Amino acid sequence: MPRPPTHGTVSPVPVIHDHVTDAIKAPDLIRLGPRTVLARFETLKVYAALGAVRTLLERGTITPGQTLVDSSSGIYALALAMACHRYGLRCHIVASTTVDTTMRLQLEILGATVDQMPPSRDLRLDQERRVRRVRELLGRRPGMHWMRQYHDAIHYAGYHEFADLVAAALPGNELTVVGPVGTGASTGGLVLPLRRRGLSVRLVGLQPFGSVTFGSDRFSDPEAIIAGIGSSIPFGNVRHTLYDTLHWIDFRHAVAGAVGLLREHAVFAGLSTGAAHLAACWEAARHPARTHLVIGADTGHRYAERAFARHREAPDTRTLKPHQITTLADLAPPWSVMEWRRGAGPPGSLPQPPAAGEEFPT
Incomplete structure (x- = not known):
């Protein structure tokens, strides 16, 4: 049921920003609840893109006017295009088949050039095509700088500012962060500085079925369009030993979580946020003394037709619960949960820590 209205707070001095x-x-x-808070972003990866671009400029690795290139399924592309707009850089995006017209038009108007992969229901093929295209571009135009959001730990740097915000807004020593794994930078970049403050921070990661990152690649979820939550290829920026618990959630359950978030709290957010909301409800019921922070990476607009249009099919989240497992051999759709206990990655994961020159920020 909707919560009774409460009086919000208004900043007495509006801030005028120099850039969007x-x-x-x-x-x-x-x-969202007595001990559950949603961090709702318009586009989460602005922190990653700004922090990475600013650091590269400070180091002299890139210079104004240079072209930055990377592969993206959507929200990183927009964040990088905006960072390039801010710092006077050119931007080239090799876009996933999942990037919609609205996103593409924004990128083009911001001045980015866009290569979009042909339609595909195979996200592994889509990712492999994108990486191959980036390498082709670098071979022809060696002056481009490849941002490597999946592998370069410089993308951790921008989230220190988010960690400062969380520490100030949610004081206390018992915090659980619930968020999509994706490239690993957002959850890792938040949790590392919080733990270095001496806080007791649990990290709960979200994965789709079909992702290699935490060993669900033997499954296939043909409806899955949960961009940014998992991967069909190993990512160097995922630090498996940061995660305490993993939830694997299929498309239909993620839709239920997103629809439930809109019905109960009037928050229109993407499917990774829906999955995080569903997992956080279950986690908060089991650990009521802890504060749970749900990472809401983006809005729900790009999922409107393929997910929210089916809202009448979505089950009540209160009727859903995960299959609790102790080994990946027992992993099964539609929703499984396992205590990862900050263990190493599954077979096939990239070595941790990353290679020399790509150390995680301290």
């Missing part, structure tokens, strides 16, 4: 990235990088913090 300053206005949208920080999330809105929205209470």
Whole structure:
């Protein structure tokens, strides 16, 4: 049921920002329950793109006017295009088949050039095509700088600012962060500085079925369009030993979580946020003394037709519960949960820590 209205707080002094990235990088913090808070982003990866680009400029690795290139399924592409707009850089995006017209038009108007992969229901093929295309571009135009959001730990740097915000807004020593794994940078970049403050922070990661990152690649979820939550190829930026618990959630359950979030809290967010909301409800019921922070990576607009249009089919989240497992051999759709206990990655994971020159920030 909807919560009775409460009086919000209004900043007495409005802030005028010099660039839109300053206005949208920080999330809105929205209470979902007594000890559960949503960090709702318009586009989460603005922190990653700004931090990475700023650091590269400071180091002299890139210079104004240079072209930055990377592969993206959507929200990193927009974040990188905005960072390039801010710092006077050119941008080239090799876009996933999942990037919609609205996103592509924004990228083009921002001045980015876009290569979009042909339609495909095979996300592994889509990712492999994108990486191959980036390598082709670098071979022809060696002056481009490949941002390597999946592998270069420089993308951790921008999330220190998010960690400062969380520490100030949610004081206390018992915090659980619930968020999509994706490239590993957002959850890792938040949790590392919080733990270095001496806080007791549990990290709960979300994965789709079919992702190699935490060993669900033997499954296939043909409806899955949960961009940014998992991967069909190993990512160097995923630090498996940071994660305490993993939830694997299929498309239909993620839709249920997103629809439930909109019905119960009037928050229109993407499917990775829906999956995180569903997992956080279950986690909060089991650990009521801890504060749970749900990472809401983006809005729900790009999922409107393929997910929210089916809202009448979505089950009530209160009727759903995961299959609790102790080994990956027991993993099964539609929703499984396992205590990872900060263990190493499954077979086929990239070595941790990353190669020399790509150390995780301290």
